[in-house]
Amino acid sequence: MGLYIELLKDIAGRIAASANTTAWISQSAECAKGCGAGHGLRSTRHRSSTSRDYKEHSMPLNIFRHAIFNVDALCQLASSLRFGRCCCCDVTQVPVGGSLYWAVFVLFDDGVEWVFRSPRYDGTIRSPETIQKLVASEAATLKYINSHLAIPVPEVYAYSCSKNNSVGVPYILMSKAKGSPLSTKWKPRGLQKSALSLKEKAKLRFEEIGSLFEEEDGHFRVGSCLSRGLVDFDRDSLDELPRGPFSCENEYVDALILAFLQHVECLQLHHHCFFAPLPTRKRYDDDREYRRACDHWNNFVALGSKIDGSDNRTDYMVVGHSLRAIASKWTMKGATAGPQDTNLEFTLHHPDLNVNNIFVDDDCRITCIIDWAFCSSVPLSVLLMAPGLPQSRDELETPLITAFEDGLSKSISTGGTILSKLRAFPSHRFLWLFYRLVSFDSSGDYSQFEEIWRLSDQNNLDFSTFFNHNSDPIAI
Numbered sequence: 001m002g003l004y005i006e007l008l009k010d011i012a013g014r015i016a017a018s019a020n021t022t023a024w025i026s027q028s029a030e031c032a033k034g035c036g037a038g039h040g041l042r043s044t045r046h047r048s049s050t051s052r053d054y055k056e057h058s059m060p061l062n063i064f065r066h067a068i069f070n071v072d073a074l075c076q077l078a079s080s081l082r083f084g085r086c087c088c089c090d091v092t093q094v095p096v097g098g099s100l101y102w103a104v105f106v107l108f109d110d111g112v113e114w115v116f117r118s119p120r121y122d123g124t125i126r127s128p129e130t131i132q133k134l135v136a137s138e139a140a141t142l143k144y145i146n147s148h149l150a151i152p153v154p155e156v157y158a159y160s161c162s163k164n165n166s167v168g169v170p171y172i173l174m175s176k177a178k179g180s181p182l183s184t185k186w187k188p189r190g191l192q193k194s195a196l197s198l199k200e201k202a203k204l205r206f207e208e209i210g211s212l213f214e215e216e217d218g219h220f221r222v223g224s225c226l227s228r229g230l231v232d233f234d235r236d237s238l239d240e241l242p243r244g245p246f247s248c249e250n251e252y253v254d255a256l257i258l259a260f261l262q263h264v265e266c267l268q269l270h271h272h273c274f275f276a277p278l279p280t281r282k283r284y285d286d287d288r289e290y291r292r293a294c295d296h297w298n299n300f301v302a303l304g305s306k307i308d309g310s311d312n313r314t315d316y317m318v319v320g321h322s323l324r325a326i327a328s329k330w331t332m333k334g335a336t337a338g339p340q341d342t343n344l345e346f347t348l349h350h351p352d353l354n355v356n357n358i359f360v361d362d363d364c365r366i367t368c369i370i371d372w373a374f375c376s377s378v379p380l381s382v383l384l385m386a387p388g389l390p391q392s393r394d395e396l397e398t399p400l401i402t403a404f405e406d407g408l409s410k411s412i413s414t415g416g417t418i419l420s421k422l423r424a425f426p427s428h429r430f431l432w433l434f435y436r437l438v439s440f441d442s443s444g445d446y447s448q449f450e451e452i453w454r455l456s457d458q459n460n461l462d463f464s465t466f467f468n469h470n471s472d473p474i475a476i
Helices: 002-017 025-030 071-081 128-148 194-201 249-266 287-302 310-327 380-384 398-413 416-424 428-438 445-455 463-470
Strands: 101-108 113-119 156-160 171-175 212-214 220-222 346-349 358-360 366-369 376-379
Touching: 071 101, 071 113, 071 156, 071 171, 113 128, 128 156, 128 171, 128 212, 128 220, 249 310, 249 376, 249 428, 310 428, 310 445, 346 380, 376 380, 380 428, 428 445, 445 463
Parallel strands: none
Antiparallel strands: 101 113, 113 171, 156 171, 212 220, 346 376, 358 366
């Protein structure tokens, strides 16, 4: 467990450190590099697996599984960015990726590999407008981090937010991560260096809560907030929802709760059934029992359309209004902190630090952190939340949470006045529960809300009594 304990302390320290150094958006122009900047390598002709290669194939190629794009143009672009260095893109490769992006690799004749990453239009985000914003913001975030922090992230060589380019699809062309995904080494046996990542990210402080975008002149700005709680599950389609940027924490939290309430009112609830949570694998001894439980659950919720029925939606409306009342007690109000303080209390946050997005070397030292989609500046209180590992919605075991908090505490003790403010925030557990529930990044909503209720000190009011009374639509 020792190696992973050290890694968690590293992550916590890096994120926390970023609160000690002011790095204003307006100062970033000097560090910004234009899209498509070359790297001064020797000039040769490019060589790609091109149209003449894939026209010879009689069967559909895997590389076009998600989108048809111009492989010739991709290789020409990559070659031009290295002054004509010869490169190829294997048209028989199977794209890798997840629910939002797919990616293929470009190989140069000197062994260097680049990643060509493009959004899926059949993925979790379906709005072309939102997809364009996500591409633009992730590229800007990576460029900004590379200019200002010691956190290892991919280098962006070129990007396009729309398909109006020679390749024919939106994309980010970036360096390939060094090392191996933590998933290849993950065994619950330790992680301490997360603290350093927290410390580094906190060095970047912004005046508003929102996502980063790059202007044509190379400057960076904070724009509308693309956090999952505001855009995922079709929440980007909600018209009357504040999108930011937000000037204070309570505005941001109010927007998340409003997104939750509007989601409950008019969008699909997917697997979220408040009083009948989706079974989770860890509660069952073997896969067979788990599959049987899932079958029973599917049959139960299908009867009478329980998930999207009025009773379930009413239950979640009660949850949303209760969260609004609870959150108002702990969000830091601008009037309390003072305008000069609140302007310094927003920092970048990676929303999906799972074992597939953290790359490490053989000694479990972080070599790269990838997949910064949905990234935004957030209140400092979010730094208290230990990352979910192995997957972002999973909870760390107690020894690993302790290691993370130790790393964070050490950073706070040497971090000056900004980091010292973290001591006044609610426990990491409360924040972890709140942000996951309000964003529907959870599977056991009932148990999470019940624990939030206990942690929020509701004057000994019985949870079941309160909920049964307020489930009456008239009470809402």
